[in-house]
Amino acid sequence: MSRSRQVAHSTQGAVISASDGLAALVAVLAEDHAVIGPTVRDGAIVLARISCADQLPHHCGVELAAGRYRLVRRTDGMVFAHSAGPQSWKAYLHPQRERLWTVDRDPQGNLAFREEDGEDGEPPAYAFLGVRPCDLRAIAIQDRVLGGGPHAGTAYRRRRDRTFVVAVECTDPGATCFCTSMGTGPGVGERADGAPGYDLALTEVRDEDGHRFLVRCGGPAGERVLARLPHRTEDASTRAAARAAVTAAAQHMDKAMPPVDLHALMAGSLDAARWDDVAARCLTCGNCTMVCPTCFCTTTEDTTDLTGDHAERWQRWDSCFDLDFSHLHGGPVRASARSRYRQWLTHKLGTWHDQFGESGCVGCGRCIVWCPAGIDITEEAAALHAEATGSPATEEEAPS
Template sequence: MNPGDSVIIDRTGLDLLVDALRDNGYRVIGPQVRDQAIVLDELSSGAQLPAGWGVRTQPGSYRLHRRDDDAVFAHSAGPGSWKTFLHPPHRRIARLGADLQQPCPTDDDAPTPTAFLGVRGCDLAAIATLNRVLGGGSHPDPDFTGRLATVFVVAVNCTEPGGVCFCTSMGTGPGVAAGYDLALTESIDEDGHRFVVDVGSDAGALVLSRVPHRPAAPAQIEAARGAVSAAADRMGRVMPDVDLPALLRDSRESPQWDEVASRCLTCANCTMVCPTCFCTSTEDVTDLTGDHAERWQRWASCFELDFSYLHGGSVRTSGAHRYRHWISHKLGTWHDQFGSSGCVGCGRCIAWCPAGIDITEEVARLAEGATDDDQQ
C-alpha cells in the first residue's frame, strides 16, 4: 500500500484503527459525547466514538440528537478544536526557584506522539493556519512545532455539514486537502457501514497495514466522492463573495459596529472556540514562601478590556472597537500578516455566541452598507 491508494475498512476496522494507533505508541484524540456535546478527548477504544449521534446548530444554539443510523462522524464541529492539543489553553512555560539558577524548561514540555482522529477539512485548514502563525516567521514557537511534529492525522471528509458551517465559502471543505496521513469517508447503505480510506503518507500506509482492509471498487470511491460534493451544496451558511480585506478596510467607520456592539456581550466565547485564534497572555505566580516562581501562558482574547492595555489604559474600550478589531483581523489584515484568511468557516463562533451573532451576517450587512454608500 502506498500514498494515493484507497481501500475499504468496515466499522470494526475503525475500532481496530484506534487500537493500531495506540499499539504504535500514539495517544489517540477523537470525538466523544460528554456534557451534551461532542468534545475532543483521549480515546481508549473506538467504542467511545459518538456512534449514532448528530448535531443541530444555529446561531447561539448547539443540540445533540439521536440519528436513525450508527454513523460515527455525522456531526459538525463541536465546542473544542484541535488547537487545544497543539496550543494549550493554559501552559507553564518556565520555573525559577532558589534551587534553580536559570529559568528552566518545564517537566511537561516533551510532546507525546498524538493521533488526531476525525479532523475535518475546515479543521485541517485551521491547523495549517495556526502553523503559519505559530510555526512560521523568524521566531517559531518550539512548543507548538514540537507538538505538531508528533501528530498523526486521520482526517474525515465531511458528508454532513451543520447549520452554521460555511467551509465551502472559505475554500477549506467539505473534503480534506493535503496534510493528512489517512482520510476517511463514511458511508452507510444496504451494503453495510464502511469507510473509504485514502492513504496520505507512508506512516498512514504503515498503520493501515495493521487493520483488515480490502480494495476499494471504483464505484465505492465514486460514491464517496459524490457524497462529499453533495455536502458542499448543503452548507448552513454562506460567506458573501466579496473582497473581504477591502470591505473590512473600507468599513472602518461603519455604523454597523455600534449596532453589533448593542448585541455583543464581549464574553470572548467566539475567540475561545475559534480554531485559529492564537493570542495569549503570560502571568507570573509565586508560592507562599516566595522561593519559587512560575510563568504561565494562557489563552487571551481581543474581547477582553485588558487585551489592549498600554501604559495607563486600554486602547479598545468599547465593544464596537473590540468586535471591529476581531473581525477586521480575522477576515482582513490576517491576509497581510500570514498570507491567508484567519477564518476557515467552521461556524463555531456562530453556534457558541450566546447572543447568536453570525459572522457571515455581519459581513453581509457591512457589504450592504458599502453598496448603499456607493449608490449615494
C-alpha cells in the same frame, strides 16, 4: 481566497469496515499515541482521549443554529455524521494554559532557570481521529502562525511533529457551516504548501453495500498504519458513494460568506455604522475567540511560592474582547464593545491576510453557534458589504 468546492482526491484508496476496521484503527494508533477523538459528554460532542472505537459518537448528530447547539439521535449508526463541536484541536497543540519556565533561588542567592520545553522531556504523541477539513485548514494556519517564521514556538512545533492526523470528510454539514465559501471543505484539500496535511483521510459511507470508510493515505506514516488494518482495495461503488456524499454536502451548505474581497471590505469599513449595531448585541464575552480553531492570542502570568525562592511563568489563552487585552499605561486602547468586535472581525477576515497571507476564518461556524447573542459572522460581513456598496443586502445576505 479559494472558493472551490473541495471533493475527494482521485488517488488510489482502500476500504475498511465501520466495525472491525475502525476498531483496529483505534487499537493500532493507541499503541504509540494518545488517541484523541469526538465523544459525547454533557450534552455535546467533545474531544477526549479514547481507548476504543466504541467511545466514538455512534448514532449522534447535531442541531445547530445561531446561539444554539443540541444533540440529536441518528438511526443510521453513522459515526462522524455531525458537525464540529465546541472544541478544536488547538486545545492539544496550543494548550489553554502551559508553563513556560521555572526559576529557583538557592541559599546563596543564585538563580537557576529551567525552560519547560527543554530536551529532557518529550511532549505527548497525539493521534487526532476525526479532524474535519475546516479544522485541518485551521491546523495548517496555526502551523504557519505558531510553528513557522523566525519566532516559531518550540513547544508547539515539538507537539505538532509528533501528531498523527486522521481527517474525516464532512457528509452532513450543520446549518451554521460555511466552509464551502471559504474553500476549506467539506472535502479534504491540499495545504498552501502542497502537502495533504493529514496522514489518513476517511470518508464515511453507508448504503445497500454496508457501512464502511474510504481511506486515503497522505504519506508514509499513514501507509504504515493502513497496512496493519483489515482492508481491501477501493471499489468503484465505494469511491462513487464517497464522492457523491461530499459533493452533496457542499451543495446543501446554505450559509456562506459574501462572495467579495473580504480583505478589501474590512479595510474600507472601519467607520461603518454597522459596528454600532453589532456592539449593541455583543456581550464581549470572548466565546467566539475561545472556540475559534485559529485564534491564538495569549498572555503570561508570573507566580511565586510563599518563600519567594521559586517562581513560574505560565502562558494562557487570552482574547481581544478582554478589556485588559489592549491595556497600556493610562487604560485600554480599545475600551468600547464596538472597537473590540471590530478588531476581531477585521483581523480575522482582513489584516490576517497582511500578516499570514490568508484568511483566519475556516468556515467552521463555531463562533455563530457558541455566541450567546447569536451573532453571525457571515451576516455581519454581508451587512458591511451592503453598507459599503450603498445597496440593500440580497435575501441571501440579509441579516436575520
